[in-house]
Amino acid sequence: MKAILLPVLIFWSLHLYADGYRLETVVDDIGVPWGMVWLDNGDMLVSSRSGEMHRINAEGKRTAIEGVPEVHTNNQGGLLDLERHPRYDVNGWLYLSYSSKEGEGKGSHTAIMRAKLDGNRLTDKQVLYKATPNTSSGRHYGSRIAFDREGYLYFSIGDRGDRDNNPQDLTRDGGKIYRLTDRGEVPNDNPFVDKEGAMPAIYSWGHRNPQGMAMHPLSGDIWIHEHGPRGGDEVNLIKAGANYGWPILSYGINYGGSEFAEAETREGYESPVHYWDPSIAPSGMTFITSERYPEWRGDLIVGSLKFRYLVFCEVAGDRIMSTQILFEDIGRVRTVKEGPDGYLYVATEDNGIIRIVPEES
Template sequence: MITQRLLVTVSALLGLLLLVPAQASEVNYRIETVADGLNHPWSLAFLPDGRMLVTERAGRLRLIDADGQLQPEPVEGVPEAYVASQGGLFEVLPHPAYEDNGWLYLSLAHGTARANTTRVVRGRLQEHALVDVEVLFDAEPTRSTPVHYGGRMAFLPDGSLLLGLGDGFDYREEAQKPDNHLGTLIRLNDEGSVPPDNPFVDDEERRPEIYSYGHRNIQGIVHDPGSGLLWSHEHGPRGGDELNIIRPGANYGWPAATHGIDYSGARISPHRTLPGMEEAVLVWTPAIAPAGLSQYRGEQFPEWEGDLLIAGLVARAILRVSLDGESAREEERLFREVGERMRDVRVGPDGAIYLLTDSRDGKLLRVERDAS
């Protein structure tokens, strides 16, 4: 059996190298701890100068310098998030032209226990502070539940910004009513205005920001430059997690059509699909609780080129999904030896794979090829 090495950095002084059994993959790799002590880290971003940014759900933005050292103090000037249950600071995303304009985009829960929502802001990182902060978008209406915010963002090749939103849990029927933002994917220009080619921009009964609807809680968005397809995944209830191809103006069914059942065991809908609604490309039951989503593009793992990587909270693994046009197939579950909930997965500029584990003592891990 092939062996793989798990390199765990316990502290700046100690490093332990552990041999672990190979998984289904025949790729040798090792896992190194870049930073620990992170409070429910949620999102990771790479800056052109080699630094990294990590959001903590508790409302803090953390900076890791080019030498891989986590700075002890959070970045100043980050807008206050509403931190409760699933609410807090979510995504950090550099503008595609970051080297020219310096814009960083943040999504966060905003408001109070009685009236909260998902907000998008942008600002510029100046030394150790966020400056020039401006609010670009607030999802409407507000709600009184601290769950299902969505919060994942991505830029399209045309420079427009996508934001996935959740249904607020207690408001799931609203996901079938695109006169509000609950359970939708929205598309904005980079300064917050509405693109004139959005699917509902001329429909007075639907919100012009909406790009697709009928979602439960979007937690990953990736545009595939090879095929031009837009992939997204979302949480189901008990089962029914979905991987979808996003099409402008399409209805993704929730809660009228779903493979999942309610947490009480009750049936949410008798329908798994309905006419006029998009069917999921992949469905997971039992639930994997998909979190971050990336597509592998890099030199370290050419065997995985073009594959989707899905962080699983319940699965406690990274799911590798191969693509064939508009078809997808789960190939294997990677890095299960870590034994923790996976919140985010990113491909670094060096072709390594970076993972965020979801706990009060969360870690940033780096997976690199082991050529020995």
């Protein structure tokens, strides 16, 4: 496994008010929105952490979706991410992550389900993965979902607040990125399929709580970001079998101010392509491909829960060269997606879902 030995620089964040763009409210008062996808007719589906799913049409009319799986609304747990199959127009499969009580132990753990939408009801529901064992901890479910160019399904499960046991143990769920086929099967070339005792769905390990995931539109690589402790939020490029070091390595410290990590980088472990200190509490990310934002194409947008803004990340190859702050105080950003109309949509916990529109539109 090749380590990244070059130091990762922290770039000063410059305030950018995005002259030439305005914000439009698509829908307000939607609780804690977590995932957004669009149906072929242009309607938007939004998952809310409280366990509700909404269908929103072009006029902003909201319809409740029935048949949503039972979720354990437990602090950070609930109905979480939402993604559509790359060939949704052919097969109609939707994918969702949520905190499920099913299985061994008290409490809940992250589950991945696929289902179809018949009118306003989820049908044909199939659980593809259920992490074990359950825990009463309400932290670090992870739960972001993305597909790669070959149609493989990636998802994150956080360390569930048990950093000393889960992230560095391949026999345990938690603190990992997972990879399955779209039907929930383990690919034969997953890195740990032949390792005795290892969870075969694991693709990478040593993660804390990844709540952002996106495929790079040119390379096809899967990028994630994950929450650090006090400081040390990371952006990582995911590689098969790679160990990202948590909690052995970290740029952060304990919330109480004490140090715990052995180092920041080390040979044999993957270093982040970027990190934030102080933490921004990142949530949601998307690469920009739309012609509506020509000066941003190919770059990355990340949401901040803590500071209630977006972060523009200038990307060159597999590195982040600089960051800039966009649209301060728009609310606790939970996710950001590029819609089929080419606009950027931002889901916030305070101000609903917002669309970024060029002034001339």
